[in-house]
Structure formats: C-alpha cells, structure tokens
Amino acid sequence: MTIFVTLNLFVFIGLIGLLVHLQTRGFALSQRVLAALLLGAFFGLVLQLIYGTDTDTISATLVWSNIIGSGYVSLLKMIIMPLILVSMIAAVIKMEEIAILGKIGGMVIGILIATTIVAAIVGITVTNIFGLSAEGLTQGARELARADVLESRLSSVSELGLADTIISFIPQNIFADLAGSRPTSIIAVVIFGILTGIAGLLVTRDDPEQGARFRDGIETVQAVVLKLVRLVIALTPYGVLALMMKVTAGSNGSDILDLLSFIVASYLAITIMFCVHALMLMISGINAAHYFKQVWPVLTFAFTSRSSAATIPLNVETQIRDLQNHPSVANFSATFGATIGQNGCAGIYPAMLAVMIAPTMGVDPMDPTFLASLIGIVAISSFGVAGVGGGATFAALMVLPALGFPVALAALLISIEPLIDMARTALNVNGSMTAGTITSRMLKLEPAPLPV
Secondary structure (H helix, E strand, O other): OOHHHHHHHHHHHHHHHHHHHHHHOOOOHHHHHHHHHHHHHHHHHHHHHHHOOOOHHHHHHHHHHHHHHHHHHHHHHHHHHHHHHHHHHHHHHOOOOOHHHHHHHHHHHHHHHHHHHHHHHHHHHHHHHHOOOOOOOOOOHHHHHHHHHHHHHHHHHHOOOHHHHHHHHOOOOHHHHHOOOOOOHHHHHHHHHHHHHHHHHHHHHHOHHHHHHHHHHHHHHHHHHHHHHHHHHOOHHHHHHHHHHHHHHOOOHHHHHHOHHHHHHHHHHHHHHHHHHHHHHHHOOOOHHHHHHHHHHHHHHHHHHOOOOOOHHHHHHHHHHOOOOOHHHHHHHHHHOOOEOOHHHHHHHHHHHHHHHHHHHOOOOOOHHHHHHHHHHHHHHOEOOOOOOOHHHHHHHHHHHHOOOOOHHHHHOOOOHHHHHHHHHHHHHHHHHHHHHHHHHHOOOOOOOOOO
C-alpha cells in the first residue's frame, strides 16, 4: 500500500467519522444519506482530478473502501429472503379473507405493467425527439468483447417465452430459491410464503389453538427479522458514501462525453416517468411532495447500488413505517417490482435501443405497426427481468431479437451503462413503491402495527 493510498483511506475514514458525528447530533437518516451522497461524489471527483482515471492509486483505494460499500450491499442481500418469506407469511395470516390477496396482487402487477407501457412510450418519444440513431457509434475493444458475450447469451434468452417465464416463477426447491439460485427466486419465495400463509389460515379455521400458536411463532420470528433489518438499514449512509465514491472515481469522462446525447435523453425520459408517478399519486389523493420526502433514502440507495433486489428491505420498511402502506401491499409491491414491470430497465431502455436501431434495419421508427409491436413486446418481456445490475441488458436481449434486431448496440453502450443504470434503478424502485402506495389507498387497507 503506497503512501497516497494510505492518505486517501485516512480521508475516507474521516468522512465516515463525520457521518457518525451527524448521527450523534440527531440528524435524520434521510439527511445523513444525502450528506453521504454528496461527500462520496465530491471525494470521488477529487480523487479523479488528482490521480486521473484508471490509475493504480485509485484502484487500490477503491479496493479497501469497497469493503464498506460491497459489505453493506451483501448485508442487505443477506436479509432479503428471510424478510420476504417471514413478512409474506405474516401478512397473509393476518388477513381475514384470502380473496383480498388476489385483489392486492392483481392491482400491484397491473400498475407495474401499465407504468412500464407508459415508460416505453416515453422512451420512444424522447428518442425520436433527440433523433438518436445507432449509426456511427464507435466500436472499441471493450464493446466488441461485450458484444461477443451478449451474442453468446442470446441463444438461451431467446428460447424463453412468456409461458416459460411464468413457469419459472413457480417454486420447485424452496431451499434453492432461498439461496437465490435463479433470477426468479424472489418471486418463487413470495409464492411459497403466500401458500404457507394460506395454509396457516386454513389450519386456524380447523384448529384455532394450533393456528394461534403458529401465528404467535411467525410474529416472534418477524419481530427478530425486522430488528435485523433495522440494524442493517442504520448503516445506509456509510454504504452510500463508499458506493458513490466508487462511481465517481471510476467513471471515464471521455466515454461519457462521446455518448452524452444518449445520457441526456435517458435522464430526461427517466425524469418524465418520475413526474408520471407523481401525477398518479396526486390523482389517487396522495401528497406527492410528502411521498418523495419519505422515499428519498430508498431512492438514494437504489441509485448508488444499482440493484432493485438489494433495495427490497429498505423498500418494505419505508412503505410500512413512513408511507403507512399495509404490510401485505408493501411486500407484494417491493418483491414483484424487483422482477416485474421495471419502468427504467424493462420499459425505457429497450424501447430507446429499438428506436435507435430501427432506421439501420430499414424500419421507420414512427411506423404505427412497429410502435405497437414494440410496446407489446416490452410489456410481455418485463416479466422476470432480474432485479440486479444488468437487468436492462437482459430486457434488451429479449426485446431486440423479438423485433428481428441485433443486440450489439447494448454492448456499444457499456462505457456509460453504470451512469444511466443508477437512475434507471431508482426509477424501478420508485415504480414499485408508487404501485404499493396507490394499491393500499385504492383498496382502503389500514396500516397494521409492526412488532417492535
């Protein structure tokens, strides 16, 4: 370890100390997360200005600082499956009528798919306004290597139809799904939790005494899991600091400038979709300003981590505690929203790529038939998009071949992918929380008290 790396790490530790000081002074979590975001971005930029890009000093610094960032993400991933399983069982056994589950699930999924369709339309419109095209994009060594990888993955992805995707949701080995062995493991655990909760309700009807013991046991386990969740969530500012520092210190400015138009168009489309979410909330009688104030820490972590799945614990906790959504709705929307109907990754991104490629394939990007086909394919393919970094690429691998288009453009954008993916992930997570909040209000479900 060189003296420069040591100095960098001392500064990083000092920033962590500053965040600890803010906590002792009584600053709220959202305020500390914002401070961490700004401090991490500023320090990352300073490192890049001093040492340049892709230097050994920055790489060595990030190796050590990433212990905090990756460690925090790993802790969140650790609690995802226990939280989903226990929360879903607890939510179901607290319901008096099994039929309400169908209403909740149907409305949440309906909102997710509907907003994804709107997101695709927004992506198409913005791309046409900017006049973006795949013609003239430069293929470097990294992009060519990435294109080879995507082409090799295409054969397996293209064989997945809607029926196959739905079948993949059904749990086969719950222990394997709890270990996250498949991209759709989260949905499988949700289904297993629902079925277990329904079984608990049926046991309660047949034998109230046994049912009461089962319910008490689940509530005890839920209380322990939620305590664990809160312990991990308390570390959010430190994780955001390290993650944001890594993003800014490791960005390549020349690559970003080369594709600046696509970045601007992408962020404009994402901003429009945030406005659409706000409009939907206001139409439903919800104060949009209050909503965004409550969800800010969740969106910040989603932005820096680029993982909808890792954000599930914060998503659920915020919906229940701050947005006062019913626990069943919060769990449904957070978990389904991590794999179904992602507005950014499954809606905006593949739609923009398709419109950019269309002219090179002799297709009019404004042709109504092409647009209808694109929107329909985007809606169907939005099922099962993995809630991790790279989910947008997975969506592109499903949409582009269905239109008869090549997938190489997804590889050409590898240089700026992380920068855009951060905002896409935040939009995905906000879409799930919006769906949960609207569903909870529309069904007039009262928030249930959580165990403390």
